[in-house]
Amino acid sequence: MSWLERIKPKGPAAAKAERSSGxxxxxxxxxxxxxxxxYRPELERNxxxxxxxxxHMRIGARRRLDIFLDPQGREELAVDVEPVDQLKFKDVKxxxxxxxxxxxxxxEKDALVAMQGTLHGNPIxxxxxxxxxxxxxxxxxxGEKFTRAAQRALELRCPLVCxxxxxxxxxxxxxxxxxxxxxxxAILERLKQSGVPYVSFMTDPVxxxxxxxxxMLGDLNVAEPGARAGFxxxxxxxxxxxxxxxxxxxxxxxxxxxxxxxxxxxxADMRARLAQLLAKLQxxxxxxxxxxxxxxxxxx
Amino acid sequence: MNLNYxxxxxxxxxxxxxxxxxxxxxxxxxxxxxxxxxxxxxxxTKLTESIxxxxxxxxxxxxxxxxxxxxxxxxxxxVFDDWxxxxxxRHFGDDRAIVAGIARLDGRPVAVIGEEKGRGVSEKVKRNFxxxxxxxxxxxxxLMEMAERxxxxxxxxxxxxxxxxxxxxxxxxxxxxIARNLAVMSRLKTPIICTVIGEGSSGGALAIGVxxxxxMLQYATYFVISPEGCANIIWKTSDKAPDAAEAMGVTxxxxxxxxxxxxxxxxxxxxxxxxxxxxxxxxxATLIKQLAQLSALPEETLLENRFQRLMGYGRPA
Numbered sequence: 001m002s003w004l005e006r007i008k009p010k011g012p013a014a015a016k017a018e019r020s021s022g023x024x025x026x027x028x029x030x031x032x033x034x035x036x037x038x039y040r041p042e043l044e045r046n047x048x049x050x051x052x053x054x055x056h057m058r059i060g061a062r063r064r065l066d067i068f069l070d071p072q073g074r075e076e077l078a079v080d081v082e083p084v085d086q087l088k089f090k091d092v093k094x095x096x097x098x099x100x101x102x103x104x105x106x107x108e109k110d111a112l113v114a115m116q117g118t119l120h121g122n123p124i125x126x127x128x129x130x131x132x133x134x135x136x137x138x139x140x141x142x143g144e145k146f147t148r149a150a151q152r153a154l155e156l157r158c159p160l161v162c163x164x165x166x167x168x169x170x171x172x173x174x175x176x177x178x179x180x181x182x183x184x185x186a187i188l189e190r191l192k193q194s195g196v197p198y199v200s201f202m203t204d205p206v207x208x209x210x211x212x213x214x215x216m217l218g219d220l221n222v223a224e225p226g227a228r229a230g231f232x233x234x235x236x237x238x239x240x241x242x243x244x245x246x247x248x249x250x251x252x253x254x255x256x257x258x259x260x261x262x263x264x265x266x267x268a269d270m271r272a273r274l275a276q277l278l279a280k281l282q283x284x285x286x287x288x289x290x291x292x293x294x295x296x297x298x299x300x
Numbered sequence: 301m302n303l304n305y306x307x308x309x310x311x312x313x314x315x316x317x318x319x320x321x322x323x324x325x326x327x328x329x330x331x332x333x334x335x336x337x338x339x340x341x342x343x344x345t346k347l348t349e350s351i352x353x354x355x356x357x358x359x360x361x362x363x364x365x366x367x368x369x370x371x372x373x374x375x376x377x378x379v380f381d382d383w384x385x386x387x388x389x390r391h392f393g394d395d396r397a398i399v400a401g402i403a404r405l406d407g408r409p410v411a412v413i414g415e416e417k418g419r420g421v422s423e424k425v426k427r428n429f430x431x432x433x434x435x436x437x438x439x440x441x442x443l444m445e446m447a448e449r450x451x452x453x454x455x456x457x458x459x460x461x462x463x464x465x466x467x468x469x470x471x472x473x474x475x476x477x478i479a480r481n482l483a484v485m486s487r488l489k490t491p492i493i494c495t496v497i498g499e500g501s502s503g504g505a506l507a508i509g510v511x512x513x514x515x516m517l518q519y520a521t522y523f524v525i526s527p528e529g530c531a532n533i534i535w536k537t538s539d540k541a542p543d544a545a546e547a548m549g550v551t552x553x554x555x556x557x558x559x560x561x562x563x564x565x566x567x568x569x570x571x572x573x574x575x576x577x578x579x580x581x582x583x584x585a586t587l588i589k590q591l592a593q594l595s596a597l598p599e600e601t602l603l604e605n606r607f608q609r610l611m612g613y614g615r616p617a
Contacts, residue, residue, distance in 0.1 A: 140614030
C-alpha cells in the first residue's frame with residue numbers, strides 16, 4: 001500500500017466504523033497489549049497496529065474493507081438482507097430489541113458487510129464480519145449475505161475473500177443459525193468445484209460455528225498476527241479438561257505450527273500479499289510487478 | 301428415588317413400585333389383588349399419558365438424555381442386517397465416538413454412520429461419551445466418499461453432547477473436520493438420510509447431519525448450543541437451562557414447523573427406552589419409505605433439491 005493511501009482522508013463510513021470499534025474520543029489511546037500510549041492519528045496511519053509491539057487491534061468491517069479494496073469501483077452487496085426473528089426469541093430481553101440496539105450502535109443491519117470491487121485492479125468480492133454487532137455472530141442475515149456474495153463471485157468468476165471476526169453461531173436464532181454453517185459450506189463447495197478461489201482471512205477472534213464452517217474452507221486459510229481461532233473457546237476447554245491451556249494456544253502462530261493455516265499476514269501487507277497470491281491462483285500477471293498496471297491512484 | 305425414572309416421572313415410579321409390591325404379595329392367586337394391580341396399571345398408564353401430553357422442552361431434553369435411552373448401536377442391530385463395522389480415518393486413529401460401517405437396509409447395501417455414547421462406565425469412557433474428535437468426523441467422511449463411489453445411500457444416526465472440546469481436538473483442527481463434512485455432504489452423489497435419535501448438539505451433530513431427509517425421534521432434541529451453555533452465557537447460570545431450552549425451540553415439533561426437520565418418528569409412551577423394538581421398527585419403515593422416494597429421483601434433481609434447501613435456510617417464507 002502506498003503512503004498516500006495510508007494518509008488519505010477516510011470517508012464517513014470508515015469514520016463510523018472506527019467509532020463502533022470502540023476507539024475512544026481523544027488524541028491518545030493505550031495499546032491493550034503493551035499499554036504504550038499511542039498518538040491516535042499515528043495509530044490510524046499504522047492501520048490500528050501498535051507501532052511499539054505490533055499488536056493488531058480489532059477494526060470494524062467497513063474499515064477493513066476500506067483499507068483492503070481499491071478505492072474506486074466499490075459496490076456494496078446484499079444491502080437488503082435483514083435479520084429475522086423467526087423464533088420470537090426472548091431471554092431477559094427480546095432478541096428483537098437486542099437487534100435494534102446493535103443496529104443503532106453500529107449503524108449496520110447485521111454482522112456482515114459484503115462488497116464487490118477490485119484489488120490492485122483485479123475484480124474481487126470481499127466480505128468482513130462486524131465483531132461489534134452481537135459479537136460478529138452468524139444468524140440468517142450473516143449466512144445469507146455471505147452466500148449471496150459467494151454467488152456473485154461465482155458469477156463473475158472472481159475470488160472471494162472473507163475477513164472473519166466472530167464468536168460463532170448466534171444463539172438467538174437457534175437451529176436457523178446452525179443451518180447457516182451448512183448453507184455457507186455448500187456455496188463454498190460450489191466455488192471450489194468451479195475453480196473460483198476463496199481465501200479465509202481470520203482476524204481476532206474466530207470461534208464456534210463460523211470456525212467450523214466458512215472460516216476453515218479456504219483454498220488458502222490465513223490469519224493476522226496474534227489472532228485467536230478455534231472451535232471451542234478456551235474457557236470451555238479448561239472447564240472440560242480441568243487444566244490450564246498452554247501459552248499461545250489457538251493463536252495464529254499455534255495454527256500455523258499445527259498446519260491449520262498457510263501463513264500469517266500482517267495487516268500492512270494484506271493488500272499486496274493477497275493480490276499476488278490470488279493472481280497466481282487465477283493465472284494472471286503479478287499485479288505488483290514492474291511493468292504491470294500501476295496501483296490504482298490512491299486519492300480516491 | 302428410582303433412577304430408571306426421571307425427576308418429573310417420579311409419581312409414575314411410585315405407582316410402579318406399588319404394583320410390584322402387590323404382585324409379590326399376591327402370588328397366591330388372590331383375586332382382589334389382581335383387580336387392584338389392573339387398576340393401578342391403568343392409573344399408571346393414564347398418569348404417564350397426562351405427563352407426556354404436556355412435556356416442556358426441558359423435560360424432553362431429559363428424555364433425550366435418559367440413561368436408558370437407546371443409542372446408535374441399539375438401532376443399528378435392529379434396523380439393519382449384515383452389519384460390518386469399519387474402522388479408522390486412515391490418518392490418525394479410530395474414534396469410537398463414531399461408529400461407521402456398511403450394512404443392508406431391507407436388502408439394499410447402505411453406509412451407516414452413528415454417534416455412539418456407549419452404555420456402562422468403561423464403554424462410555426472408550427467412546428468419550430459420544431463426543432467425537434476430528435478423526436471421528438474424518439472416518440465418517442471416508443465412509444461417505446466410499447458410499448458415493450459404490451452407489452450406497454448414507455444413513456446417519458445423530459446423538460452427541462457435542463464435538464469434543466479438548467486440546468488434542470483443537471490441535472488436529474476439529475473445525476476443519478466439521479466444515480469439510482458439511483461441504484462434501486452438500487454435494488455427495490448419493491441419497492443421505494439423517495435422523496436425530498437422542499441429543500443433537502451443535503456443529504458436532506450437524507457434521508453428520510446434512511442430507512436429503514432430516515428426521516427426529518419424537519423426544520430427541522437438536523440445538524445450536526446446549527441449554528446449559530446458552531443459559532450460562534445469557535443468564536450467567538446454568539439453572540436457567542429450562543428457559544433456554546424453551547426459548548431455543550429444541551424439539552422436533554418446533555423444528556418441523558421451521559422446515560428444518562422433515563419427519564418426526566413416534567416413540568412409545570414414556571420414551572424410546574420403554575420399547576426399543578417398536579421404535580426401531582418405525583425407524584426402519586421410515587428409512588425404507590424415504591429411501592424409495594429419494595432413489596426415484598434423477599441424481600441431478602436429488603442434488604439440486606438438497607442444494608436449494610440448504611440455500612433456503614432461514615429465508616422468510
